[in-house]
Structure formats: C-alpha cells, structure tokens
Amino acid sequence: MNVLFIVGPTATGKTALALEFASLLIAQGKRVYLLSADSKQAYSEQDIVTGKDKESLQSAVEKSDGKFSLFGIDVVKPHEEWSVAHFLTYVRMVVESARADDAFLIVVGGTGMYVDAVVNPPQTASIVRDEKLRALLETKSVDELRQELKVIDPLKFDSMNESDSRNPRRLIRAIEVATHMGKGTPLRLSLAGQAGDVVQRVFLQSDCLSWVGLDLPDDELKKRIAQRVEERIQQGAIEETKTLLNDRGWTREARSAIGYEELIGYLFHKYSLETAKEMWATNELAYVKRQRTWFKRHSAINWYSPTTETPIQKIAASILDQFPLTSSEGN
Numbered sequence: 001m002n003v004l005f006i007v008g009p010t011a012t013g014k015t016a017l018a019l020e021f022a023s024l025l026i027a028q029g030k031r032v033y034l035l036s037a038d039s040k041q042a043y044s045e046q047d048i049v050t051g052k053d054k055e056s057l058q059s060a061v062e063k064s065d066g067k068f069s070l071f072g073i074d075v076v077k078p079h080e081e082w083s084v085a086h087f088l089t090y091v092r093m094v095v096e097s098a099r100a101d102d103a104f105l106i107v108v109g110g111t112g113m114y115v116d117a118v119v120n121p122p123q124t125a126s127i128v129r130d131e132k133l134r135a136l137l138e139t140k141s142v143d144e145l146r147q148e149l150k151v152i153d154p155l156k157f158d159s160m161n162e163s164d165s166r167n168p169r170r171l172i173r174a175i176e177v178a179t180h181m182g183k184g185t186p187l188r189l190s191l192a193g194q195a196g197d198v199v200q201r202v203f204l205q206s207d208c209l210s211w212v213g214l215d216l217p218d219d220e221l222k223k224r225i226a227q228r229v230e231e232r233i234q235q236g237a238i239e240e241t242k243t244l245l246n247d248r249g250w251t252r253e254a255r256s257a258i259g260y261e262e263l264i265g266y267l268f269h270k271y272s273l274e275t276a277k278e279m280w281a282t283n284e285l286a287y288v289k290r291q292r293t294w295f296k297r298h299s300a301i302n303w304y305s306p307t308t309e310t311p312i313q314k315i316a317a318s319i320l321d322q323f324p325l326t327s328s329e330g331n
Helices: 014-027 054-063 084-100 112-119 131-137 142-152 154-159 168-181 186-202 218-235 237-245 260-267 273-295 312-320
Strands: 002-007 032-036 068-071 104-109 208-214 302-304
Touching (some): 002 014, 014 032, 014 104, 054 068, 104 112, 131 168, 142 154, 154 168, 260 273
Parallel strands (some): 032 068
C-alpha cells in the first residue's frame, strides 16, 4: 500500500496539497483515502476556530464518484474523549479499510504526536485517560504535581525539559501513565509488548511510506495567520465559542484548541476583541515553532515552500512522479 504523509506548520497549505494530489490520483483511476492527523479537527461542532476546510473537503468527496473518502474529521463530540490511544484505534480501522479497497492513503496533519504515533506508537499509547485520577490531580498546584511525579517516576521527571516539567497537562499525563504502568512491574512489560503489536498492525514492511513537508518564511506565515484569525472571527468563531461554552461537558482537551481560550477571555470581558485576536495570532505562531521543532527531527521529510514559482499544483505533480501507477493499480 502507498502512503503519503503531508506535514508541517499550520497555514502552509497542507490540505490544499492533499486535495490536489488526490485529484491527480483519482484522474488515474486510483481510490484515495485522506486521513486528518489534526488532534482538534476530530471534534465535531468545532469547525471555525479549528480551521476545518469542510467545504473544499466535502466538494472533493462529492465530485470523486465514490473514489475519495475522508477520515479523522468530526469523529467525536466536544464532550467525548479523544486522545492518541483513541486515534490509533481509529487509524488501524482506516488502514485496514484502505488496504482492502486497494486505496492510496494520504495522512495530513500538523499534530506531530499524532503523526508520529501512526508509524511509531509510544508504549503508553494504550493507556487511556483516567478521569477520576485527573479530577484529583487538577486540584493540585504545579509544584505539587512536580513533587508527586518525582516520587512515583523520578526517571520520567528527570527526562522532562524545563517547559514540560512546569506544564500541568504534561505532568498530569506523566503521573497518569506512571500510575497505570507501574515501575518495573510485569504490567510495564506487557504494555510494551502491546505497543510493538500496534506498530505491526498499522503498517506492513511492504508498505511504501513517503513524507512531504510544507513550510513558509516567518513573515509570510505571520501574515497568513493574522488573516486567518480575522477571517474566522468574521465566519462566526465568537458565536461558535459561545455555543460550546453552553455545553457543560466540553472537555479540557477539546477546549484547548488555540483560539477558544483567547475568545473566552474576551467573552468574559477580560480584554478587548483586538487583544483576543492578537493573543490568538501570537499563540498560533508559538505553535508553529513547536511544530517545526517536532518535524525537523525527521530526515525523511522532503520539504517544499509553496510560492508563485512553485505552486501547490507543481508540488503535487512532482510528488506523483514518486508513485508511478501501473494500469492494474489504477483499475
């Protein structure tokens, strides 16, 4: 099975490239599966702030005569849990279906942890969230969380960088994992073995995996992000946030998509709308830096910069040359 990963920072045109490449494959008679590896676009009802290009995606599905299928978007409700563990279970089903349909799989995403998990699932991936434990831990201060992790898993604590060791979400997850795995117990070894099985079940050695990355100069990304924030405000991001706030079950993870907390602060009169937009754009740019750090570790990624001289269409055609399809594959 052929698999193409399209990765890179937000606002670089990954979805546009995926759709262009899919259209080239479909023109050759190939069936295409597109899987979103964006952790926040999995939530339904969170369309505007998370930047789902649902109109273009749905149009591609409708025009494909049944040869284009979309996965990973609107999978769960905002009050339902979604994590790397849930994503991996979902991915296995998508991959099995793609293999049965002899489909070309395109994986698109900016969530590095999710993309990595597809090809190299962490040993902790099978450990789902423990809501009772989390409710208890969320009442503790960062210093208390740090101390607790030091006690139950000092090696994990020592391996964390300064930022993660003061991030309550990271600390809570680390404590959750340590609590469920247990240091040096048979359970730890059992889970490690399960993780190895997950790798085998997702992709086979015979599968052809290729990587493409999109990035743009800082000034261009800054301009695009500011424009996208403004467009999303005009499209109804504030109204969407208000609606979600009325859902008492709106999970912390779903709500953590960049843009919501900034708009919630505005709705509760903590600052002006202009300040909220500036904060949103600034946090998106900070996320871009984290995305770059994550993906730059992968030497297999072939990087492109979409420009007037190198448009998306040209990049898609170049990628297609890496996957010559025989007549039998196209039928």
